[in-house]
Amino acid sequence: MAKTRVLNRSAETKTQAVPAADRRASTRVTSAMEAKRLDPVIHERMRLAIISALAVSDKLSFNELRGLLETSDGNISIHTRRLEEAGYIQVLKSFSGRMPKTEYAITPEGKKALVGYLETMQQIIRSQNKN
Numbered sequence: 001m002a003k004t005r006v007l008n009r010s011a012e013t014k015t016q017a018v019p020a021a022d023r024r025a026s027t028r029v030t031s032a033m034e035a036k037r038l039d040p041v042i043h044e045r046m047r048l049a050i051i052s053a054l055a056v057s058d059k060l061s062f063n064e065l066r067g068l069l070e071t072s073d074g075n076i077s078i079h080t081r082r083l084e085e086a087g088y089i090q091v092l093k094s095f096s097g098r099m100p101k102t103e104y105a106i107t108p109e110g111k112k113a114l115v116g117y118l119e120t121m122q123q124i125i126r127s128q129n130k131n
Contacts, residue, residue, distance in 0.1 A: 038120055039116065041086045041088065041113070042113055044079070046069070046071065047082060047083055050069070051083060051088060051089065051106060052114070053065065053068055053069070054110070055106050055111060059092065059103045059105040060103065062102040065104065086110075086113075087110070088107060088109060088110030088113055088114075089104050089105065089106055090106075090107050091103075092104070
């Protein structure tokens with residue numbers, strides 16, 4: 001049975017039915033609109049993990065990221081390159097003795113993008129909890 005809501009408290013009481021299906025559809029539309037604002041660069045699972053790890057560290061080496069995220073060299077290389085192209089991370093290359101060393105650090109743009117991403121996710125979660 002659909003819930004009703006009183007719209008006007010006059011001699012003639014008017015009511016309007018608000019079916020549950022309509023409320024769910026409205027929530028889906030709102031969530032879909034908010035989801036479109038999610039940054040597609042950060043939204044990918046591995047890139048989100050990389051930028052999140054860098055957000056709480058000054059910098060991390062290639063090996064530290066690989067170990068922390070338990071993924072392959074190829075995954076780290078591809079996803080860090082995409083984050084670097086977006087300007088979200090900085091790649092620092094050096095040598096330790098004769099061994100090359102690659103380190104990554106989040107940029108101010110990357111921090112701003114991550115904060116924006118997290119705020120959008122919170123809005124989506126709040127809109128789902130309202131219904």
